[in-house]
Amino acid sequence: MEKLAIEAHEETLELLEWHILCKHLSSFASTVKGRNYCLSLPVLSNISTCRLLLEETKEIDFLDQDIEGGLSFHGVHDISHVLALCRKGGIASGEELLAIAETLGSVRNLRRQIDNAELRPTLTDRLINLVTHPQLERTLKRGLEHGGRVSDQASSDLAAFRKQIQCLRKERSDLISELLKSYGNLLNDNVVSERNGRPVVAVKIGAAAQFPGLVLDSSSSGNTLFMEPKGTIQLTNEISELEVRTFKEEQRLLGLWSREIANNADSLEDLIEIFMQFDVALARARYSRFLGGLPPDLKENAEAPFVLRGFRHPLLIWKQKREEAQPVVPITVDVSSNLRVVAITGPNTGGKTVTLKSIGLAVLMARSGLFLPCKGPPILPCFTSVFADIGDDQSLQQNLSTFSGHIRRICRILQILSHQPGIFLVLLDEIGAGTDPSEGSALAMSLLRTLADKARLTIATTHFGELKALKYFDARFENASVAFNGETLTPTYQLQWGIPGRSNALNIASRLGCPAEVITHAQELLNSKSEGEVNIVIKGLEEQRKRQHEAAENAALLLARTELLHEQLLNHWQKQSKKSAEIKENERRKLSASIQKGQQEVRRLIRQLRNTDASGETARVVGQRLRRIEAEHVEKVNEKISPGWRPEIGERIRLLALGKPGEILDISEDGLHLTVRCGVLRSKVNLHAVESLDGRKPNLTEQVVVVKTPLTLSRANEIKTSKNTVDVRGLRVHEAEVVVEEFMRKSTGPIWIMHGIGSGKLKHGLRHWLDSVPYVERVTDASKEDGGGACSIVWPK
Incomplete structure (x- = not known):
């Protein structure tokens, strides 16, 4: 049975084109080992492991975006073959050992970037007890140069050998240069070449006896002999001997380092495996x-x-972005807990098979640690397995499409479901097709009822009208359809939930030029079978859905216009308030200047009276002037004082008993008592005991109206429920803003926003945005039992 399940699983992956998605995924990997792993990305069934992968994806995504230029795996090589060679006692080359050293340096740098138990607990857990071998890295980098050459620093003997070789080669080069000058007339050219690793010069065929040396080779024409100068023979022999000793010393060092690699092969394999998983x-x-x-x-x-x-559909998104194909039409699937079977109907080429593959790929992606391209947070059970029977021309390879092939595949699925426990998703394309319609329809109905008992969810596409009626006899069944534009004869690829689809065969045939009498007769035959009435009902449902959709769009447009008008009115009010404040400030300045001018004149008049030369006439004139100044300024002040002043919370006032200013903290419900703070003193005073800073008295005759909200209603709105709670965990700030704004438009009271704690960026971003929303009164943290700091409560105005 296990072998049967594995075969069915592999076949399902092929039918859903999982290998294409894996190929796309591998292009985002940074290492060869990571790309190879992505090409055959496993689909897991354990929910704990699936959630762990999703957390890793989320944490490393935040880290990758926080680092300028992103997280880099440059320098991390696939060293598996080197470890295997060293385990067997082999000697790795200098280039291979240098790759290990570079890998150790890169992973140690990556470890420093990833290691943060507070922000990245899931990734950090993988780093516990991880050994990065810094000493081994230093040894290899000190002993190897770029390109894998063993460095002179690795051994004093090696350095001495190479120095001797260099000196002997220089001596030999100088000797050959002297010979070329001395015997230039005997040579065909002055080029020094090599034969069997020994230096030779090109000597003319007739001058060989005159040149001191040994013949090692001749040209193809026979006109030139390649001779090794006699004076260099001993030098070349010494160089060859030193080169052998150098090679042996290099091999000794490479062998020593290779054994060190072999001794630490297990921890190195663990290290590479972990960072390969990080790359994935x-x-x-x-x-x-x-x-x-x-x-x-x-x-x-x-x-x-x-x-x-x-x-x-992720593969269609790839085509849209990389191959400039048409925009992808999204689908919405909302299967409640009690549903077990969804029958998707509609015309050919309408997108039924693409819908099946989309749903199957969504489940596989979630079980593999991938995020889903949705507009809202996706929710789904952790299906143990996905089984599919899809045979269509849209696959890259030819699949079974005959009736017998379909039945063999479905029977195998039923056999697995009967003997293995789990949460199963079954996808069936054109169930019951390929045989007599009446028998195929009966078989399809029986199969779907059986699958409703065995699988968590079965989604099947069909053209059989009888399957559309199952919903009305069994609450576990639901209908869906793909929309089709009958006027343009083109599919819209939209999935309509709760409405069965029509084949539109007669409409399409008529528009393609089929004779009218044929269409009329076919319609009569259809009506005689009562199928025409069903199509009329379906058409009516489609029109009703269309009207509802148009009404919803109109309502959304009206809401948008209302919000725009509100924003315009708010801006106008703010401008008017600013202008009014400016006018009041100008008036205050004029009054202040007038008072200051009057004070200056009063002081001048007083100085006149104090003058010893002042007479009675002077005192009389000064008195008249003072009375005129008093009358002028009392009139100006009375013009500015409004008789109907009423204090507000937060306003600065003057306490008459103390003669000092204070701030209003609270006002009683009847408006006759104020809580006032004056310095560090806080007291409760009557309304008649205060005045405004500009001298206005409160209006005590105005009746204060207090509106009280019933306690039961206000408390009911302050209780957290699933209807007033929105979950935005895992979203970016701008994505969360869209979801919250849409949720707030539909809410009439406070809402609870679940944003989690994490790095705090999502919470702070939402709080900053909500502070700028005009219809939000305040935002607070939820109580401890409702989530505390991981949840915010938004109170609308």
């Missing part, structure tokens, strides 16, 4: 970001709902 996690994060994906919420409960809002 980074590839998942970058690919998910490329798709615009959101982290899925995997539920352990098999009865959990299956929600994909605005999901786009």
Whole structure:
């Protein structure tokens, strides 16, 4: 049975074109080992492991975006073959050992960047007890030069041998240069070449006896002899001997280092394996970001709902972005806990098979640690296995499409479901097709009822009208359809939930030129079977859905216009308030200047009275002038004082008893008592005991109206429920803003936003944005039992 399940799983991956997605994913990996792993990315069934992979993807995605230029795996090589060679007692080359040293240096740098238990607990857990071998890295980098050559620093003997070789080669070069000058007339050219590793010169065929040396070779024409000068023979022999000793010393050092690698092979393999997984996690994060994906919420409960809002097929997204294909039409899948079977109907080329593959790939991606390209947070049970029977012309390879092939595949799926426990998703394309329609329809209905008992969810595409009626006899069944534009004869690729689809065969045939009498007769035959009435009902449902959609769009447009008008009014009010404040400030300045001018004149008049030369007439004139100044300024002040002043919370006032200014902290419900802070003193005073700073008295005759909200209503709105809670964990700030704003438009009271703690960026970003939203009164942390700092409560105005 296990072998049967493995075969069915591999076949499902092939049918869903999982290998193409893996190929796309591998292009985001940084290392050869990571790319090879991504090409055959495993699909896991354990929910704990799946959640762990998703957390790794999320954590490394945040880190990659925080680092300028992103996380780099440059210098990390695939050293598996070197470790295997050293384990067997072989000697690695200098270039291979240098690759190990570079890998150790790179992973140690990556470890420093990743290691943070507070921000990245999942990734950091993998680094516990990890050994990066810094001493081995230093030894190899000290002993090897660029290109893998053993350095002179690695051994004093090696340095001495190489120095001797250098001196002998220089001596030999000088000797050959002298010979070329002395015997230039005997040579064909002055070029020194090599034969069998020994230096030779080109001597003319007739001058060989005159040149001191040994003949080692001749040219193809026979006109030139290549002779080794006699004086260099001993030098060359000494050089060859030293080169042998140098090679042996290099091999000794390489062997020593290779044995050191072999002794630490286990820890090195663990090290490379962990950082290969980090590279794969980074590839998942970058690919998910490329798709615009959101982290899925995997539920352990098999009865959990299956929600994909605005999901786009990942392979079609790749074509859109890399091959400039048409934009991808998203689909929405919302399967409640009680549903077991969804029958998708509609015309050919409408997108039924693409919908099946989209749903299957979404489940596989979530189980492999990938984010899903959705508009809203995806929620789905952690399916143990996905089995598919899809045979169509859209696959890259030819699949079984005959009736017998379909039945063999479905029977194998039923056999696995009967003998293995788990949470299963079954995808069936054109169930019951390929045989007599009446028998095929009956068989399809029986198969779907059986699968409803055995699998968590079965999604099947069909053209059989009888399957559309199963929903009305069994609550576990639901209908869906792909939309089709009958006027343009083109599919819209949109998935309509709850409405069965029509084949539109007669409409398409009529528009393609089929004779009218044929269409009329076919319609009569259809009506005689009562299928025409069903199509009329379906058409009515489609029109009703269209009207509802148009009404929703109009309502959204009206809401947008209302918000725009509100923003315009708010801006106008702010401008008016600013202008009014400027006018008041100008008036205050004029009044202040007038008072100052009056004070100056009063002081001048007083100085006149104090003058010893002042007479009674002077005193009389001064008195008249003082009375005129008093009358003028009392009139100006009275013009500025409004008789209807009423204090407000936060306003600065003057306490009449103390003669000092204070600030209003609170006002009683009847408006007759104020809580005032004056310096460090806080007291409760009557309304008539204060005045405004510009001298206005409170209006005590105005009736204060107090509106009280029933306690039961206000408390009901302050209780956290699933309807007033939105989960934005895993989203970026701008994505979370869209989700929260949409949620706030539909809410009438406070809402709870689950953003988690993490690095705090999401919380701070949302708080900063909410502070700028005009219809938000305040934002507070939730109580401890409702999530504390991981949850924010938004109170609308």
